[in-house]
Amino acid sequence: MDRHLQSVIMKRIERTMENIRRNRMQAWYVESRNDVVPLLETLLDEGDTVACGGSVTLFETGVIDCLRSGRYNFLDRYAEGLTPEQLTELHRKAFFADAYLTGTNAITEKGELFNVDGRGNRVAAMIYGPEKVIVVAGYNKIVADVDEAVNRVRQTAAPANAARLSRKTPCAVTGCCQDCMSSDRICSSYVVLRHQLVPDRIKVIIVGEELGY
Numbered sequence: 001m002d003r004h005l006q007s008v009i010m011k012r013i014e015r016t017m018e019n020i021r022r023n024r025m026q027a028w029y030v031e032s033r034n035d036v037v038p039l040l041e042t043l044l045d046e047g048d049t050v051a052c053g054g055s056v057t058l059f060e061t062g063v064i065d066c067l068r069s070g071r072y073n074f075l076d077r078y079a080e081g082l083t084p085e086q087l088t089e090l091h092r093k094a095f096f097a098d099a100y101l102t103g104t105n106a107i108t109e110k111g112e113l114f115n116v117d118g119r120g121n122r123v124a125a126m127i128y129g130p131e132k133v134i135v136v137a138g139y140n141k142i143v144a145d146v147d148e149a150v151n152r153v154r155q156t157a158a159p160a161n162a163a164r165l166s167r168k169t170p171c172a173v174t175g176c177c178q179d180c181m182s183s184d185r186i187c188s189s190y191v192v193l194r195h196q197l198v199p200d201r202i203k204v205i206i207v208g209e210e211l212g213y
Contacts, residue, residue, distance in 0.1 A: 009139060012109065013206055016142050019111030024199040031208045036061040036136055039205060043134060044072060044099055051075040051094035053102035053122035056164070057136050057212035063101060091121040095129030102126065103212050104137050105157045106149035107204070113193040114149035116158065118186035126193060126202070135204045138211030146192060153177075158187055160213040 001009075017027040030039055040063060044050065050072045058064050067074040075090045075097065082090070094100060102122055106114040113135065117123045126133050143149045154177035162172040162184075169185055170178035177187070196202060 009208075012142055013139055013208070016107060016109050016111060017204075017206065019109065020107070020204050021111070023111040023194055024196040025111070025113075025193075025202040025204055026200050027204045027206065029206050029208065033061045033207055033209055033211065036063060036205060036207060037066045040066065040101075040134065040136075043132070043203060046071045047073065048098040049073040049075065049096070050099045050101065051090070051097040051125070051130065052077065052100065053125065054161075055101075055103035055136075055212065057103035057138065058101060060211050061136055061207065063136060067101070091119070094121070094125050097125075097130045098132070100125045100130035100133045102133070102135055104135050104141060104204075106143045106152050107137055107141050107206070108143055108145050108149055110145065111194075112146065112149075113202070113204070114143075114146060114153070115191050115193075116153050116187045117189040117191070120189040123189050123191040127191065131201070133202045135202065136207065136211075137204065138207050138209050140210040141212070142206075150190075153187070157213045162186055164213075 013029055017029060020027040028039060030036060050067055052058055075093055077087060077090050104113050104115055115123050143152055158177055159171040159175050162169045167184040167186060169182045170180045
């Protein structure tokens with residue numbers, strides 16, 4: 001990457017991290033996806049019960065493989081052969097986890113986390129339950145404000161995730177939100193996490209690469 005562009009990106013990341021900390025969340029920056037797991041291992045204790053939200057980023061950074069290493073009690077939502085009932089039970093158990101790992105749809109430069117869910121299990125666990133929440137995000141998730149975060153979900157995250165999940169929604173076909181009323185709609189709960197009552201419970205790792213949707 002051109003060094004001048006890299007400088008602009010880094011300044012944006014630094015502003016965002018400063019405001020994340022002002023919102024009483026922790027923030028780290030790592031240059032590469034390969035740096036995520038070594039940092040994560042310092043934030044988890046062996047034997048921790050760990051759950052996760054649906055996230056392409058966690059796969060891209062090797063986090064899911066790390067959680068499957070046997071060192072943690074991983075409530076693996078991606079395990080083969082799970083019935084819908086078993087998956088629902090895993091979502092419920094996630095509220096009692098020591099740590100909850102997830103990506104995020106967007107991070108504003110004001111240090112806010114913006115997420116949109118279908119079932120709501122991911123945003124619910126981010127808000128309350130697990131002792132700590134660890135968010136992993138590529139720098140491409142940084143946006144100016146909540147309005148831009150909404151637009152990012154409508155134009156990028158939701159259509160891509162709907163296609164990935166083989167949902168029968170207009171956005172999976174057109175590539176942008178149509179404000180549909182489809183029974184397969186994945187946009188139901190809209191949550192902005194700002195200043196936190198419990199300091200440092202939420203921990204944000206920003207990666208110097210484009211990751212996820």
